[in-house]
Amino acid sequence: MELSVEExxxxxxxxxxxxxxxxxxxxxxxxxxxxxxxxxxxxxxxxMAGVDYIASxxxxxxxxxxxxxxxxxAKMIILKPQKMVDDVLRMAGLDAIxxxxxxxxxxxxxxxxx
Numbered sequence: 001m002e003l004s005v006e007e008x009x010x011x012x013x014x015x016x017x018x019x020x021x022x023x024x025x026x027x028x029x030x031x032x033x034x035x036x037x038x039x040x041x042x043x044x045x046x047x048m049a050g051v052d053y054i055a056s057x058x059x060x061x062x063x064x065x066x067x068x069x070x071x072x073x074a075k076m077i078i079l080k081p082q083k084m085v086d087d088v089l090r091m092a093g094l095d096a097i098x099x100x101x102x103x104x105x106x107x108x109x110x111x112x113x114x
Contacts, residue, residue, distance in 0.1 A: 001025035002050070003032055012108060013042060014079070018050025021058025030061050037076065038068035043111045045104070049080040059092050066098050075099075077107045 001019035008014050015036055019025050037044050046062075066076045078100045081089060089095060101107040 001028040003029045003036075005036060006047075008045070008108070010108070010112070011042075012045060012111060013040070014045045014047055014104075016047040016050065020053040021051055021061070022053060022055045023057050026055070026057045026061055033061060034065055034068075037065045041069070041072045041074055043069070043075040043077075045077045045079050045107050045111060047079045048085060049082065051085050052082055054085050054088050056092075059089070059094060062094060062098060075111050077101055077111050079104060079107045 001017070001021065001024075004016045006014045006016060013036070015033065017029065017033075037046075062076070062078075069076055076098050078089065078094075078098050080102055081100060086100065089098075089100060094100075099107075099110055101110060
């Protein structure tokens, strides 16, 4: 599992994930992801275009981080999940607490509250 960070204009951060968010993959990135997301207490866009599989442990990682962000008034947006991953996220109901967008411009507007 790979994790990288890109600083976007306007002070936004985009965390990019690539690989499989199964047990092994989630364990590989969980601490760093949490430090970059919940640890900064700032809204974040999570680019999942490179994630080809997500298990319940990966969903749990997102839920715990979005709860931490919500407690300080920050948001998380999921960007560009692949079809199969998008289907799993929606079936799990994650889209009810973390908006899912397919375009960066729409995700940026949503995170800024426009």
